[in-house]
Amino acid sequence: MMSEPKRLHPIMILLTIIKSIKEVIIPIGVYFFIFFFKDPSDNVWLRWSPYFLIALLLLFILGTSFIKWVRYTYRIEHNELRIEHGLFVKKKRYIPFERIQSLDFSETILHRPLGLVKVTVETAAGSADEAEADMTAIKKEEATAIRKMIAEAKSTGELPEERENPDTEETEEKGLILYKITRKQLLFFASTSGRAGVIIAAIAAFAGQFADVIPLDKIFNEMADIVKTGFLFISLLVLAALFIAWLLSVAWAYLKYNDFTLRLVDDELVITRGLLEKRTTTIPVRRIQALKISESLFRQPFGYASVSVEYAGGSIIDENKADDVLIPIVKKREIPRLLQAGLSDYRFEEEFHSAPKRAQRRYFFVKTLIMTLITIGLSIWLWPYGLLAILLIGLTWIWGIFQYRSAAWKLTGHQLVLRYRDIQQHTVYLQKNRIQSLDYSVNWFQKRAHLATIATFVMSRGGGVAVVKHLEAEDAREIYNWYLPNTSSRQDDLKEQNPES
Known part of the structure; x- marks a missing residue:
């Protein structure tokens, strides 16, 4: 019965372990990077301490993940989704049906073979950074039954009787198909997704985690000298990096929007x-x-x-x-x-x-003026290659014209x-x-x-x-x-x- 507390699937333990490891993998990597340059001499403790600490950390993660799974329960009672969880302090969250806007499902490669889904509960008062509640791993047919039960209760005001064999195809197979992406559309979408900048930003953010151990100032100064003496080489290097980032963005978009x-x-x-x-x-x-x-x-x-x-x-x-x-x-x-x-x-x-026509110059005048000042600065710093920034003035002017026409x-x-x-x-x-x-x-x-x-x-x-x-x-x-x-x-x-x- 839905009114009886239920636990999530035991795979939640594995998913919690993976999530915890992802959160500590960078600090551990930095620690090993620093330890690699240390001289342990003949001190046995110093030599084996990193491995001992990692073993303790893994045991702690395993233990806390198991406790979280044991203490996490959910049930439906009195037109509410009731969730109880917590590691050391037990928390209770009761979500009335009328506040629930949707139950969104996601299936990773670990969920799919076991017929499981992750359920994200969204409410009208939910914050912008996190969901009202997450159920990491429950049976897909049970998640579908809960969603249908909530929908019927919201429309009738009464909790419907539970079915022994819920309709597992409720959401995915029924209903009118308004749009389905074709293979040709997907390839065109992926190749023009424009997410290369996101990929580059993610790589930069990852590299920033090592700012304390990598001599970035020294590298920057050396790169400045290289830019002045090897402009063509740097240009080719940047183009190669952008091309790789574009390939990664194409793969990312293709995987994310497949079978939309x-x-x-x-x-x-x-x-x-x-x-x-x-x-x-x-x-x-x-x-x-x-x-x-x-x-x-x-x-x-x-x-x-x-x-x-x-x-x-x-x-x-x-x-x-x-x-x-x-x-x-x-x-x-x-x-x-x-x-x-x-x-x-x-x-x-x-x-x-x-x-109106008289508004046209207001879309490009200020932007063009700012880009002109930037071009002057680049030309002085990287003479004569900085003069190529003059092209940006033209692009800024064209951008303003497009904004006016739109x-x-x-x-x-x-x-x-x-x-x-x-x-x-x-x-x-x-x-x-x-x-x-x-x-x-x-x-x-x-x-x-x-x-x-x-x-x-x-x-x-x-x-x-x-x-x-x-x-x-x-x-x-x-x-x-x-x-x-x-x-x-x-x-x-x-x-x-x-x-x-």
């Missing part, structure tokens, strides 16, 4: 993806605050775009917000057809009101559409009753040119969702007046936004 499928199950969007680690994410449609279509520089010329959402109640943020992606890559013209069944409230517009807006009934560009071009669709606040701002320079900035905020993990600068002041005022609350219609919108209240 978007389904509509009742009033929820269910996403499954992953090759080595299979993840299942559930997004309630009523919690979606904004819809975003993004077009990167590499994909826009081919007519491809990706679709993501801002939604309330999420608690997990990964480095690329993968759990918010509805469609990783698709022809832009296909988006309205694919999402019509699941997101029928949205109207996909193609005609927009653009920023800046646009559109009002249609209760929907506001804003389009802007950072590196990618983003088109954000917002329903009036989902906008938490809308800011209309004018600085001194904009006031002289009769321009203004519009910024919108929604109830999501990020908050701010779209900012369009240097619009016609009259257009920005029209958007602001459209949003202003008026009588009972605004109250109805707020009730629709918070159905539990």
Whole structure:
């Protein structure tokens, strides 16, 4: 019975050990690196102390992992998911069903052969850094049964009777398939994912762990001399590093988004993806605050775009917000057809009101000026090779022109559409009753040119969702007046936004 406390699968012990080792592997590596250059002489204790300490550490990790498994129990009682856990102090966490937004599943290569999943419990009040609760390893059919039980209890207000043979295919096989990535799309997506910078940053962060034992200052000074005398060699070395990082990013994206499928199950969007680690994410449609279509520089010329959402109640943020992606890559013209069944409230517009011509120079003047100063500094420091930075001035100017051409807006009934560009071009669709606040701002320079900035905020993990600068002041005022609350219609919108209240 679900009301009786249950333990997770014993593989939780192994998973906890692996997690603990990952947390201490770098300090241990640094310790051995330092010890390698020490002279143990004839001191037996000094010679064997590292191995003795590691053995004690492994025994401690093994013991604490076993205790955590024994003390971790879960059960369903009185329309609550009740979890008790703790190493030395026992903690109790009771999560009412009405607070649970979704139960997300993930399966690693250790889970899959045993028919297990990791369950992540997301709530409306969950923090941005961690989930409300994690169940590291339970049977997939049991996790599916819990999710179905919670959904039925939330809709009827009563706890349904448990089934002896729960429907294990509840979420993954049923429902309307809105989108499924093809092999061709996956390869194109992986090769244009643009995650090389993330890979390089991760390598730099890892190398930073050894800053205390690696003479970075000396290396930097030597590299500066090499740059001045071997510019071509350094350029080739940088290009090779970027190419390797690109290959790694392609492999990472291919594994992470393999077999990406978007389904509509009742009033929820269910996403499954992953090759080595299979993840299942559930997004309630009523919690979606904004819809975003993004077009990167590499994909826009081919007519491809990706679709993501801002939604309330999420608690997990990964480095690329993968759990918010509805469609990783698709022809832009296909988006309205694919999402019509699941997101029928949205109207996909193609005609927009653009920023006025006199606003054009404001998108590139300041950026170009800053890049000019940087170019002068590089030219002095790395003469004459630093002069190549002049190319960056041209790129900055082009970037500003692209930002100007992207800046646009559109009002249609209760929907506001804003389009802007950072590196990618983003088109954000917002329903009036989902906008938490809308800011209309004018600085001194904009006031002289009769321009203004519009910024919108929604109830999501990020908050701010779209900012369009240097619009016609009259257009920005029209958007602001459209949003202003008026009588009972605004109250109805707020009730629709918070159905539990």
